[in-house]
Amino acid sequence: MAEIQIRYDDGAGYERMMGAWSRAAGELFLDWLAPCHGLRWIDVGCGSGAFTELLVERCAPAEVVGVDSSEAQLAFARTRRVGPIGKFHKADALSLPFSETSFDAAVMALVIFFVPDPAAGVAEMVRVVRPGSTVAAYVWDMTRDGHPLQPMHSEMNAMGLIAPLPPRSDVTSLDALQRLWRDAALNEIDTLEMTVQRSFADFEDYWTISTLAATVSQSIAAMNPSDVKSLKARLQGRLVADARGIITCSARANAIRGTRSQ
Numbered sequence: 001m002a003e004i005q006i007r008y009d010d011g012a013g014y015e016r017m018m019g020a021w022s023r024a025a026g027e028l029f030l031d032w033l034a035p036c037h038g039l040r041w042i043d044v045g046c047g048s049g050a051f052t053e054l055l056v057e058r059c060a061p062a063e064v065v066g067v068d069s070s071e072a073q074l075a076f077a078r079t080r081r082v083g084p085i086g087k088f089h090k091a092d093a094l095s096l097p098f099s100e101t102s103f104d105a106a107v108m109a110l111v112i113f114f115v116p117d118p119a120a121g122v123a124e125m126v127r128v129v130r131p132g133s134t135v136a137a138y139v140w141d142m143t144r145d146g147h148p149l150q151p152m153h154s155e156m157n158a159m160g161l162i163a164p165l166p167p168r169s170d171v172t173s174l175d176a177l178q179r180l181w182r183d184a185a186l187n188e189i190d191t192l193e194m195t196v197q198r199s200f201a202d203f204e205d206y207w208t209i210s211t212l213a214a215t216v217s218q219s220i221a222a223m224n225p226s227d228v229k230s231l232k233a234r235l236q237g238r239l240v241a242d243a244r245g246i247i248t249c250s251a252r253a254n255a256i257r258g259t260r261s262q
Contacts, residue, residue, distance in 0.1 A: 011076025015048040017212040021148045022050040022110055024196035025253045029109070029138045030058055032192050033257060038062050039104035044093050044125060045069075045111030049077030049086075055107075056082045065103070067091035093121045101130040108137040110253070112177075113166035122184045131262045135186055137177070138194065138255035142169035146252030148198070152210055155234045156219065161227060163219050177256040186258030194253045202245040203236050 037060035043052045046066030055064050066088045068074050077088045091097050093108075093115050106125035108115075115121040125135045140147040142165065147153065149163075156163045171180060174191050181189045200206040211217055220228055241247050 011048050011070075011073045013212040013217075014073065014214070015050065015076055017209050018110070018148075019048060019050045020198050021196065021251060022047075023054060024198065025138060025194055025251075026051045026054045026109060028194045028196065029136075029192075029253075029255050030054065032194075032255060033134065033136060035059050035105060035134070040102070041065070042067065042096070042098070042103045042106045042125070042128060044096070044106060044108045044121070045114065046077055046088065046109075047073045047111070049073075049080040049082070049088065051107070051109035052077060052086060052088075053080040053082055056086050061085060063087070065089065065098075067093070067096065069093070094124060096124045096128050098128045100127055103129045103133065105129065105134045105136070107135075108139075110139055112137050112139050112180075113142065113168045113172050115168060118168055118171045118180055119183060122180050122186075126184050126186065126260050129260050131260050133260050134257055135181070135184070135260060136255070136257035138192075138253045139172045139177075141172050141193075141252045141254050142166065143173040143176075144252065146172075146254075148249065148251040149210060149213055149216060150251075151235060151238055151249065152213075152216055152231075155231055155238060156216075158234070159227065159231060161219065161223060161231070163215050165215065172254060174254050174256070177254060181256055181258040184258070185261060187261050189256065189258040191257075192255040194255060195250055196253070197248055197250050199246050199248045203239060203241065203247060206239065206247050206249070207232060207235070 040063045043066040052066040064086045153163045
């Protein structure tokens with residue numbers, strides 16, 4: 001199968017697939033961060049705006065700015081209930097269009113493994129926050145099969161039909177994240193492992209939602225029908241449903257935070 005470039009051009013589809021996972025991890029992440037109210041936040045790689053909305057709901061911010069490179073994702077994000085304090089802009093994580101010390105907190109939610117140069121991305125977050133501010137991120141642990149779509153990816157790999165993965169999956173371990181934060185001269189670095197679950201009404205519900213993911217949908221579109229049928233059968237045999245037919249899956253994310261020096 002030819003190499004496939006991951007594209008995020010369906011904001012509503014991404015939200016249906018990843019939104020519940022993102023919110024579940026985001027809740028645990030914010031419990032851990034326990035931020036003060038009234039902060040000015042930047043959400044780098046905000047995607048469909050799931051975490052941006054969570055910040056507005058839970059943290060009583062003075063302002064939240066979400067930035068992303070995908071117009072389709074931003075279009076969906078702008079439908080979120082973020083009120084006048086939530087704003088969305090198209091921007092590159094490696095070149096944020098803001099001056100130094102513009103924000104009180106910077107976060108990347110499930111995005112650092114998509115940044116071509118993660119170290120430069122962290123440096124940009126550091127640049128735009130004031131001294132003493134928090135720079136934080138959480139990401140699926142790709143090094144230990146923590147991604148929500150791991151069952152799908154595993155069966156595709158077993159068939160020799162390799163699902164495209166985020167380009168910088170190598171930075172998702174706690175050790176790699178700690179190195180990035182130390183190299184950015186951040187202080188008071190702390191980490192957290194988070195496990196979340198999501199339930200699906202039945203296998204068809206799981207299949208329908210999971211195949212909305214860009215890392216899967218583009219691969220399936222390039223497969224022949226017999227391989228798609230085989231993949232579906234293998235996956236159905238792998239996933240265990242309870243007596244009601246409900247399938248519950250787990251995912252694991254790593255979180256990190258640090259403070260910009262004075």
